[in-house]
Amino acid sequence: xxxxxxxxxxxxxxxxxxxxxxxxxxxxxxxxxxxxxxxxxxxxxxxxxxxxxxxxxxxxxxxxxxxxxxxxxxxxxxxxxxxxxxxxxxxxxxxxxxxxxxxxxxxxxxxxxxxx
Amino acid sequence: xxxxxxxxxxxxxxxxxxxxxxxxxxxxxxxxxxxxxxxxxxxxxxxxxxxxxxxxxxxxxxxxxxxxxxxxxxxxxxxxxxxxxxxxxxxxxxxxxxxxxxxxxxxxxxxxxxxxxxxxxxxxxxxxxxxxxxxxxxxxxxxxxxxxxxxxxxxxxxxxxxxxx
Numbered sequence: 061x062x063x064x065x066x067x068x069x070x071x072x073x074x075x076x077x078x079x080x081x082x083x084x085x086x087x088x089x090x091x092x093x094x095x096x097x098x099x100x101x102x103x104x105x106x107x108x109x110x111x112x113x114x115x116x117x118x119x120x121x122x123x124x125x126x127x128x129x130x131x132x133x134x135x136x137x138x139x140x141x142x143x144x145x146x147x148x149x150x151x152x153x154x155x156x157x158x159x160x161x162x163x164x165x166x167x168x169x170x171x172x173x174x175x176x
Numbered sequence: 177x178x179x180x181x182x183x184x185x186x187x188x189x190x191x192x193x194x195x196x197x198x199x200x201x202x203x204x205x206x207x208x209x210x211x212x213x214x215x216x217x218x219x220x221x222x223x224x225x226x227x228x229x230x231x232x233x234x235x236x237x238x239x240x241x242x243x244x245x246x247x248x249x250x251x252x253x254x255x256x257x258x259x260x261x262x263x264x265x266x267x268x269x270x271x272x273x274x275x276x277x278x279x280x281x282x283x284x285x286x287x288x289x290x291x292x293x294x295x296x297x298x299x300x301x302x303x304x305x306x307x308x309x310x311x312x313x314x315x316x317x318x319x320x321x322x323x324x325x326x327x328x329x330x331x332x333x334x335x336x337x338x339x340x341x
Contacts, residue, residue, distance in 0.1 A: 163204075171277055
């Protein structure tokens, strides 16, 4: 019970995550699974796979939580987990919206002209 | 004195703008970086919720904070109102501006599902300009008097109003 040595994240409303490596592994595999359904040439798929694979490799190699936080350089490990959850929900929504298609409608020619 | 030009930041913002434009070509019509290093994305109105959710949730663009939501009235255009969203990323300490357009009668998707802060800002835009937000939880007047008619911030609304006070 005292394995996680009574630490806090220091952030309000964000509980300490026990076994963060496992959670991140599950989340990243789910994200990669969702990304497989996007067409291969979409920029979103390319860049997100790059980011997720980088972070996944770091998580697989580094077992110490503190060093992992420093290597990822993206705040606390709980914030990284939260970010991965957000990325997963975003990937699912991208499947519906399909933003890689060409422009939906051109604006009228004077719309973005400034000064008028 | 003139503010010194920060070329590095300018280049970074240009690169990020191209990155976002590459990922979301369906909605982004134009990307520009002002000389004061402010990145602006010009969007088609159908793409408000996708673009705002992308900017909030994506790892490279965690713009979690909606700083401002306003509208600009340019009566000579076909779509006279320009809705402006200002977002702030706390993780990367950078700001971005997202602009859409609409006219008096076309409703615009509400940003409240994405950013809870948009609630009162959209009420203000509705009250002052008359831009209707679809799927807003509670769209009613917020600054004008209870029986007030008209939308004060429009350019054709006179400075001292229609009613004598």
